[in-house]
Amino acid sequence: MKTKKSKQHFDTIFQKEIYEGLTAFPKYISSKWFYDKTGDQLFQQIMHLPEYYLTGCEYEILDTHTAEIAQLFSDDQGFDLVELGAGDGKKTKVLLKHLVEHKIPFTYKPIDISQNALDGLEHDLLNAFPELDMVTQQGTYFEVLENLCKRSSERKTVIMVLGSNIGNLNHENAIKFLSDIRKCMNSKDLLFMGFDQKKDPSVILNAYNDSQGVTEAFNKNVLKRINTSLDADFDLDCFKHWPTYDPETGTTKSFLVSTKDQKVSLNKLNLEISFSAWESIHTEISQKYDDHIVDWLAQEAGLEVSVQFQDSQAYFTDYVFKK
Ligand code: AVI
Secondary structure: OEOOOOOOOOOOHHHHHHHHHHOOOOEEOOHHHHOOHHHHHHHHHHHOOOOOHHHHHHHHHHHHOHHHHHHHHOOOOOEEEEEEOOOOOHHHHHHHHHHHHOOOOEEEEEEEOOHHHHHHHHHHHHHHOOOOOEOOEEOOHHHHHHHHHHOOOOOEEEEEEOOOHHHHOOHHHHHHHHHHHHHOOOOOOEEEEEEEEOOOHHHHHHHOOOOOOHHHHHHHHHHHHHHHHOOEOOOHHHEEEEEEEEOOOOEEEEEEEEOOOEEEEEHHHOEEEEEOOOOEEEEEEEEOEOHHHHHHHHHHOOOEEEEEEEOOOOOEEEEEEEO
């Protein structure tokens, strides 16, 4: 067994990143690896948890301000509604219903990394709205933006990113993500994006530490994924799910904390990792925002906030950005 970073060969980015993260100090794993089939299902469950207010708040925004939002998006020549990370599309459905019922010309273009999610979404939406003009695309944000940049049509495009997905990026990467989007936007295009807001720290902490333990299972699922894909032997019972929230920075961080001295073998990587008792693996950030932070991020990325919509508790804000 090798424990040092000697010349390693990796077959996949997953292997490379898991190797790098678990041999670093302090240890880390990117939350993008949460989303295998089980991870997708657990996240669907999280969105229905009473403590996970984000989904309900954003639904309220879309439901309350549907007509206003539809008006903002509309264009005489019709428009393309590109949704990044569409998932099951539950929240978008209210808006789609309004657009279809009011015969506003548009094409819905949901994009997701998971073909499974897209198939389910297509089936569900075409059942509900047979007249919906819909083109699904499977891919990463990066691939999607590349295609968007290459488009030749002058048709207005509205890019939608719901659910505060941007919160899983640190500020540097969030600015890069926003800049990448801006580079693909024409003058009449809009970006509609959800940002979870700073609020009572206990409300935030509970959202990442639900009483049914679904978020714990979601966090630990990444170890299960490593066990399966990399022939590893993580004992999930010997790690504790530990979310934190820092009200100064607005950053929620999730960790997996080793409850004892232990060694874990990742046979496919020919690697043995040692954990000291109470050593952590940082697995996720879920950034919380206020208007100042969002204005700053937008400015850094060359964007401008034109309108914003908030739920009745001021927990969540959807911002509309233009170039
Ligand atoms: C997808 N993302 C915005 C979720 C969040 O709130 O950071 C993922 C999640 N992690 C734990 N619970 C939900």
